[in-house]
Amino acid sequence: MKTPLPDSRVIRKAFDEAAENRDRWRRRNRTYHQEVLRFCRCAIPEGSSVLIIGCGTGDLLAGLKPGRGLGIDFSEAMIKRARKKYPHLEFRVGRAENLPEGERFEWIILSDLLGFLPDIQRVFSELWKVVLPSSRVLITHYNPLWKPVLKTAEIFRLKMPEPVQNWLTHRDIQNLLYLSNFEEIRRESRLLLPRRVPLLAWLANRFLSRVPGLRRLCLIQTLVARPVFPAREASSVSCSVIIPCKNERGTVEAAIARTPVMGAHTELIFVVGNSTDGTAEEVERCIAVHSGTDIRLIRQTGTGKGDAVRQGFDAARGDILMILDGDLTVAPEDLPKFFDALISGRAELAVGSRLVYPMEQQAMRFLNLLGNRFFGWVLSCLLGQRILDTLCGTKVLFALDYKKLARARRDVCDFDPFGDFDLLLGASKLVRKIAEVPVRYRDRVYGTTQIHRFRHGFLLLRVCWTAFRKLH
Numbered sequence: 259m260k261t262p263l264p265d266s267r268v269i270r271k272a273f274d275e276a277a278e279n280r281d282r283w284r285r286r287n288r289t290y291h292q293e294v295l296r297f298c299r300c301a302i303p304e305g306s307s308v309l310i311i312g313c314g315t316g317d318l319l320a321g322l323k324p325g326r327g328l329g330i331d332f333s334e335a336m337i338k339r340a341r342k343k344y345p346h347l348e349f350r351v352g353r354a355e356n357l358p359e360g361e362r363f364e365w366i367i368l369s370d371l372l373g374f375l376p377d378i379q380r381v382f383s384e385l386w387k388v389v390l391p392s393s394r395v396l397i398t399h400y401n402p403l404w405k406p407v408l409k410t411a412e413i414f415r416l417k418m419p420e421p422v423q424n425w426l427t428h429r430d431i432q433n434l435l436y437l438s439n440f441e442e443i444r445r446e447s448r449l450l451l452p453r454r455v456p457l458l459a460w461l462a463n464r465f466l467s468r469v470p471g472l473r474r475l476c477l478i479q480t481l482v483a484r485p486v487f488p489a490r491e492a493s494s495v496s497c498s499v500i501i502p503c504k505n506e507r508g509t510v511e512a513a514i515a516r517t518p519v520m521g522a523h524t525e526l527i528f529v530v531g532n533s534t535d536g537t538a539e540e541v542e543r544c545i546a547v548h549s550g551t552d553i554r555l556i557r558q559t560g561t562g563k564g565d566a567v568r569q570g571f572d573a574a575r576g577d578i579l580m581i582l583d584g585d586l587t588v589a590p591e592d593l594p595k596f597f598d599a600l601i602s603g604r605a606e607l608a609v610g611s612r613l614v615y616p617m618e619q620q621a622m623r624f625l626n627l628l629g630n631r632f633f634g635w636v637l638s639c640l641l642g643q644r645i646l647d648t649l650c651g652t653k654v655l656f657a658l659d660y661k662k663l664a665r666a667r668r669d670v671c672d673f674d675p676f677g678d679f680d681l682l683l684g685a686s687k688l689v690r691k692i693a694e695v696p697v698r699y700r701d702r703v704y705g706t707t708q709i710h711r712f713r714h715g716f717l718l719l720r721v722c723w724t725a726f727r728k729l730h
Contacts, residue, residue: 272421277335283418309363312371316340354381369398373423382438440483444642447476490601496523498576502566503584507537508704516590520597529566531558564677583651596654605693607685610652612699641686
């Protein structure tokens with residue numbers, strides 16, 4: 259017997275008839291709907307502009323507390339109930355295949371919608387009417403492995419009956435996005451146990467659902483994608499290179515001489531913290547000698563590298579912000595690779611990776627190497643993106659993204675001593691594309707390391723635990 263194809267008229271009629279009892283079904287399956295809302299809230303800051311296609315009775319849109327919220331659904335009965343429940347939000351009757359033009363949104367959500375679309379690729383192509391370069395498309399859908407379970411639940415009236423739908427795998431959706439010029443950034447699996455069972459549900463859904471192998475069995479599949487826009491012209495953007503340094507007097511001259519000019523203009527900002535070897539005085543001398551180079555000195559008011567980076571970023575005037583460690587163990591000549599990764603659109607946060615190429619013998623001590631690999635594994639699990647080298651100081655991002663990140667960082671973690679986790683976790687919170695740029699790691703030529711392995715290691719463990727609780 260052939261499975262019937264999704265029919266728009268049959269599907270619309272089914273949802274019109276289900277609208278009256280929609281709230282009762284949501285209460286019966288509140289664990290599922292609460293998990294979808296929790297995932298969306300983790301990604302979408304309050305006050306964002308949000309468009310939900312297939313909004314139903316509006317509960318998800320209202321739960322996100324958008325600054326500008328629009329819900330679209332082809333079921334008139336669903337829209338009628340949504341308008342009555344949430345009069346402060348806007349709801350329109352419309353089709354996903356024919357979106358309105360003239361307004362663009364930061365977030366576009368398709369939650370449990372793809373299964374009922376006769377032409378998913380056409381809908382993905384329609385999204386170009388409503389996206390910005392910084393927009394994100396968030397999709398949730400059922401795991402196809404759960405099809406017999408969900409159909410059985412419908413028979414026993416444990417779940418709202420639904421018409422025939424597509425049962426798509428993650429790769430199916432990824433391919434359809436690719437054909438429509440969207441790129442997947444992150445994917446997650448959630449909800450291993452969709453019923454409230456004291457303690458067991460918490461254990462299964464917060465921890466076991468993250469275990470490789472078990473996460474393939476989760477009910478909810480999610481992914482976030484971004485539109486792929488053409489590369490920017492290098493001459494249209496400027497750069498600020500932030501050089502945090504403490505007792506690095508011997509590398510100041512080399513940092514200035516070896517840093518290439520990138521884009522329309524490049525400024526160098528030295529942030530000097532409590533140095534005792536005359537680092538600040540050396541910067542002042544170099545400013546006088548290199549009068550044709552845009553160099554500034556900031557005397558750090560706080561402590562720690564993370565604080566120095568934030569002070570430098572706040573003072574920067576460039577469109578692209580770069581961090582270059584003052585010890586020059588990562589060569590300034592590598593910075594154009596990071597610049598190219600951003601303007602080409604291949605990355606929104608470019609991070610250095612020192613663990614690809616062989617490094618010089620004294621560049622990284624053995625325990626530091628073990629710790630770095632461990633934190634790389636932890637962060638990769640937390641972020642859902644591969645991060646090999648979490649503690650490489652060279653990181654590059656757009657100034658506009660940093661401003662958003664700075665506003666969001668208190669929601670994730672605000673006590674990172676180095677600023678590395680701060681940027682990685684913030685970029686994950688904003689769902690930005692992170693790409694690693696392999697670099698060669700060299701021995702110091704001046705001074706000694708500022709890292710205290712065990713004290714800072716325990717502090718970074720605390721950062722990871724805090725991030726796990728707030729991001730998941």
